[in-house]
Every structure is written in C-alpha cells, then in structure tokens.
Amino acid sequence: xxxxxxxxxxxxxxxxxxxxxxxxxxxxxxxxxxxxxxxxxxxxxxxxxxxxxxxxxxxxxxxxxxxxxxxxxxxxxxxxxxxxxxxxxxxxxxxxxxxxxxxxxxxxxxxxxxxxxxxxxxxxxxxxxxxxxxxxxxxxxxxxxxxxxxxxxxxxxxxxxxxxxxxxxxxxxxxxxxxxxxxxxxxxxxxxxxxxxxxxxxxxxxxxxxxxxxxxxxxxxxxxxxxxxxxxxxxxxxxxxxxxxxxxxxxxxxxxxxxxxxxxxxxxxxxxxxxxxxxxxxxxxxxxxxxxxx
Numbered sequence: 001x002x003x004x005x006x007x008x009x010x011x012x013x014x015x016x017x018x019x020x021x022x023x024x025x026x027x028x029x030x031x032x033x034x035x036x037x038x039x040x041x042x043x044x045x046x047x048x049x050x051x052x053x054x055x056x057x058x059x060x061x062x063x064x065x066x067x068x069x070x071x072x073x074x075x076x077x078x079x080x081x082x083x084x085x086x087x088x089x090x091x092x093x094x095x096x097x098x099x100x101x102x103x104x105x106x107x108x109x110x111x112x113x114x115x116x117x118x119x120x121x122x123x124x125x126x127x128x129x130x131x132x133x134x135x136x137x138x139x140x141x142x143x144x145x146x147x148x149x150x151x152x153x154x155x156x157x158x159x160x161x162x163x164x165x166x167x168x169x170x171x172x173x174x175x176x177x178x179x180x181x182x183x184x185x186x187x188x189x190x191x192x193x194x195x196x197x198x199x200x201x202x203x204x205x206x207x208x209x210x211x212x213x214x215x216x217x218x219x220x221x222x223x224x225x226x227x228x229x230x231x232x233x234x235x236x237x238x239x240x241x242x243x244x245x246x247x248x249x250x251x252x253x254x255x256x257x258x259x260x261x262x263x264x265x266x267x268x269x270x271x272x273x274x275x276x277x278x279x280x281x282x283x284x285x286x287x288x289x290x291x292x293x294x
Contacts, residue, residue, distance in 0.1 A: 006148045006211060007054050008128040009047040012115040013040060014060035014106040015133075019262055028063050030133045032261065035275045038069060039261045041095055042139075043131050048098050050144035052129060055101045056122045058115045067103055072096045111230025116212075117220045125214045127151055130233075132208025134262035136270050141256030143209055150185045151211040156247030157240055159188065160209035160254050170194050172205035173234040177251055188241045188249040193227045193234040204251070206234065207258060215246025 017029025024032070030040035047055055059066055073092060080089040102122060106115050116130060129144060137143055147158045161175055173193045177186040192201065210233070219236040226232040241249040259270035276282050276289070 004126055006127050006129055006151060007052060008123055008126065009052040009055045010058065010116060010119040010123065010128055010130045011040070011043060011047070011055060011133060012058045012106075012112060012130070013063060013066060013133050014058050014109060014115055016109065017262075019264065026062070028066055029262065030063075031065055031069065032267070034136065034261065034267075034270050035278065036091075039136060040066060040133050041069070041098075042136050043133050044070070044098055044101070046137060046139040046144060047129065047131055049139040050129070050142075050148065052144075053099060055099060056119050057101055057103050058106050058118050059103055060106050060109065070095055070098065070101050109230075111225070111228070111232055113220050113223055113231035113233040113236055116233055117217060117231070120217045123214060123217075127211060127213055130208075130210040130212060134260055135208035136259040136261050137209065137254075138257045141254070143252065143254050143256060144211075147209060147211045147252050150250055150252055151213075154185075154247060154250050155213070157213045157216060157237060157249045158185070158211040159237065159249060159251050160207045161186075161204040161251045162207050162254050162258065163203055164205045166200065166203045167197060169200040169203055169205060170196055172207075174200045174202060175204045175206060175251055176201035177204060180250075184252075186251045186253065188237075188251050190241055191234050191238040191249075193232050204253065207254065209254075210237075213240070213246035216240060219245070 013028065013030045015029065017024035020029050020032065031038045034042060044055065057066060076092060077089060080092065104118055104122065106118050143160060147160060150158045164172065171194065173191055174195050175188050176190045177188055180187050191206065216236055219239045220231065223231055223236050226235045237249055240246050260266040261270055276285050
C-alpha cells in the first residue's frame, strides 16, 4: 500500500510569533532558546533522529537567522578552536551538520495549509512528514517513527493526537475517530478546527506532527480560506478523511512528553524540565526549585 519510505520533512516556520511580543519583534519565535538551544533545533533533531534525510523549512520575512543558525560560522569556529573550547565548538558545528536543509519563503501568511502547499514542488509525489516548530516532542518517544510505520501500513495520511481536558479542546483541531481492530492506531472519520466544547466530537486534539500522502496538495489547492481567514490544513485533512482520497486519514494517540513552545506557560515548563535534566546543573537547579517553592 505504501508509496515508498518517507524521506522528506517540511517544517513550517513563517509565523509572526505575536504571542511572544516584544521578544519576537526582531527575532523569530523559532529562535527562542530552550535552555541553550533554539526551539527550532529540537524539531530539526527530532526529524533527523527519525531518519528523515531531506528537510525543507518554510520561512518568511525576518527569518534569516534560521538559515544562519544551521549554516557554518568559520570565524566563530576558529575563535573557539584557538581558545581550546572544544565543547562549545562541537555544539556550534553540530547544528550545521544535521543534514541538508532547504528553504522556501511563504511570501504571505495565509495559514498552515498554504505553508504546506508551498512545499509541493520540493516534495513531489511521495509521502512526507510535517513538523510544526511550536510542538516540542521528546525525540526518544519515537512518535514520528511510529507515524511513519502507520503510513507505510495504511498508505494514507497520519496525524498525531493527544487527549486533552474537554474544556481545552476549543484551542485545537479535534478528531472524531473509530477503533481499528487489532491495531494501536485509529481511523479518523472527521476533523473540526477549534470546535466549541459542546460541538467537539471527542477530547482528542491534533498536535503538530503529520505524515501526509501527496494527495493533500491537490486538496489544498482547492481549499478556500477557513477559520481565521486562513487556508487550514485541518480542512484539507477533513476532505481526505471523508472522501477516502489518498488512502484516508489515521491517527496515533501520543502519550509521551510534549510542550507547546508557542504558549508562554508551556514554554517555561519546557525550559525548566529540560534544564532540570541537564548533567552540569540539573541537580543544583532542582534543589533551588524546592527551596524556591517552599
């Protein structure tokens, strides 16, 4: 059923980051540090860890620093080399050695669906992954790998779902699903973008990981602006789910660790959680936090 191994990842990074103003007035939100690494690097590393070898970042105006971050910096490398600072030198070189990253500009912020459509020429006629920069997922949880396995098995499109408190569902796309006998994934019957609590078909929220059949491009081309006047990826997936084109839509319910770095509180939790696990200062930080809380 599969159209071949998933090799390509699309990382939309053209958003304005208004929730973090004024910090994001002159700096892309994707470059906000989570401890000592920009949020976007965690996403790129997750894609590479899952075996994706061809990455396309969808950027926009004022996002040049994203390209610079994943590029070589000979002068900085030389300075660190001369100082004998091997640790920082390796960290700096690591970000530019993650693999080939290509860039295309969205031009106009017309929504996530439009950003994905911008990848059509690069992706071609093969299944591909989409990773949203706002969702920080622990690469060791293997979510993407599981999703790619489900895509290979079903031949369709696969979305990542999490269970949320029903009162929170209006902040997400929401899925109506049915069980697939003997499998640990579900079939998606329909999707609705940010429903009211009363209209939500479930408490399963769509999060920012997708493995998509290339049929999504044809649907996106015909998809008009939806909620918020933007072209919504959810609307295109709803079409794929209901008409079965491109093999239908399936869901993987994720139980691992996820942070929404586009949300201030969740971003702070990500920084504190990851910092507390660091060998060099985690123990000291945990001790300080206990004292601070008391």
